[in-house]
Amino acid sequence: MQPIRLLGDPVLRTKCRSVKVAGSPTVQQTIEDLRDTLSDFRSRKGFGRGIAAPQIGVSERIIFVDFEYSGPLINPKILARSKGMFELWDDCFSFPDLLVRVRRHTGIEVVFLDAEGKRQRLQARGALSELLQHEIDHIDGILALDRAISPRHIILRSELGRFEGLHRKER
Structure with missing residues (x-):
């Protein structure tokens, strides 16, 4: 087990x-x-379904997920992205008190090496697709904050209910 690197640590970028x-x-x-x-x-x-190596201070292209698919993805690369997109409140170990509203592709195809070095291909949809996009962003030095729909879509986790209530009133 290693300490989680927090927002502001250069390894995350x-x-x-x-x-x-x-x-x-x-x-x-x-x-x-x-x-x-x-x-x-x-x-x-x-909470938590996945983690990327930079979040524990390692600058290598390795992620680990435990959601629908469980295990490491070494040198993952997105080969294809769906045209369809969806929005969600994203969270992150490196800034656990924040939520960020982002748009992600509904489906992706990823190629990677498994723990034994064998090439694998994975078709991911929905929540797994979103998770893999988030973790692959990490190994590219991109944070969910960089993908925010707008600056006002970065909120404290504790304010989610209030934010959504205000948003409903604006419609």
Whole structure:
């Protein structure tokens, strides 16, 4: 388990380097740290489906998800994106008290290496698609804040009910 890097840490804005040898001891340790850190965060905060290596201070293209698909994705690359989009309130381990309204593709196709270095292909829709887009953004140095629909769509988690109530009144 590793500490989560928080908003403002330069590692979160770094475009990560590709992994050369997926089965190396260093990469396997990073995968274990990601899995354990995700599990710990989820047990303490009550949410969390995925984590990216920069969030534990590692500038490599590795993410770990535990939602519909469970396991590491090494050097993930989005091959195709649906034309359809949807909006949601996104959250992040690196700024857990904030919510950000973003638009994401309803479906994506991703190619990646698994923990053994075997090439895999994954078709993701809905919530898994959104999660993978979020985590892949992390390894490209992009945060959900950068994808906000507008500055007023960045709010404190505790203000969500009030924000949605005000938004309904504006319609």
